[in-house]
Amino acid sequence: MLLNGQNPVDIHRAAEALAAGELLGLPTETVYGLGARADSDAAVAKIFAAKGRPADHPLIVHVLDAKDAAHFAAVLPPVAQRLMAAFWPGPLTVIVPRAEGVGAAAAGGQNSIGLRCPAHPVARAVLAAARELGVRGVAAPSANRFGRVSPTRAGHVLAEFDPGLLVLDGGDCEVGIESSIVDCSRAHPALLRPGVLTLAQIEAAAGEPLHAPDAQAPRASGTLLAHYAPRAAVRLKTALQLQTAVTGGLPAGLAVYSRTVEAANSPLARQMPADARAVAHELFAVLRDLDAAGAHEIWIETPPYGPEWDGVRDRLSRASAAFEP
Secondary structure, three states: EEEEEEOOOHHHHHHHHHHHOOEEEEEOOOOEEOOOOOOOOOHHHHHHHHOOOOOOOOOHHHHHHHHHHHHEOOOHHHHHHHHHHHHHOEEEEEEEEEEOOOOOOOOOOOOOEEEEOOOOOOHHHHHHHHHOOOOOOOOOOOOOOHHHHHHHHHHHHHHHOOOOEEEEOOOOOOOOOOOEEEOOOOOOOOEEOOOOOOOHHHHHHHHOOOOOOOOOOOOOOOOOOOOOOOOOOEOOOOOOHHHHHOOOOOOEEEEEEOOOOEEEEEEEEEEOOHHHHHHHEEEEHHHHHHOOOOOOOOEEEEOOHHHHHHHHHHHHHHHOOOOOO
């Protein structure tokens, strides 16, 4: 059931649903989330059941501000505080030591927890309204079936789940891919998942270099090898491979998404923007559109190797890994 994110009555209704332990589809600036109050293991269990997600795969808890973040954290390490000051509200998640007895199910049973303060005005409005009802944080992974393409429009969420699910419509997501995740729970911070923020931006705010994740890193959302996959098989190709395919005439069901190759005469071709942030904004919607158009295979031009492309490259690598032989 669609709710209007601009209507205060609908915002209050959404907050009441969260307070009652029900699920809510809600917009953030990154992607739409499937939310439940993070302090209720029973409510969080509904997320795992609806998505078909393993219960040990942790969720990100969305909070209104640093004060609510402290409710879920045993401690907020200095590096986490610096990152929060620089990027909150915004598309950055910090993983910190979890407070005992709080958010165990949302954390996938780990002693650390991922926290994010979203910038989307509708998300902030419902978080504020929910806090008035005693909800200090909302666990909210992407609102799609586990491993599939994340939703960036309210209609995408409605297409994934029972039509009775309450979904707050906040328009198209501005960022379009999920947040960067930085592990701040150990001695040295590590980047677990890239997003639209570059490594250089994050390190400048952190005041120290970020390490690569190792075997001891906590589990985090969206870091499985195969993820973000449409029904159609995704193949990453060079510009030359795409040009050869287009010149020879695309076989039925083959879609192309490219920065440098034009295929204006094909209904299954999309021009990729030249700017990394513009690609991130539309990427998941394009994959969903090509699925809906009947593509059985999607050839995508491999992104350039620049730091601004790390988030897009990560999502495409994981989407294509789902179909590797």
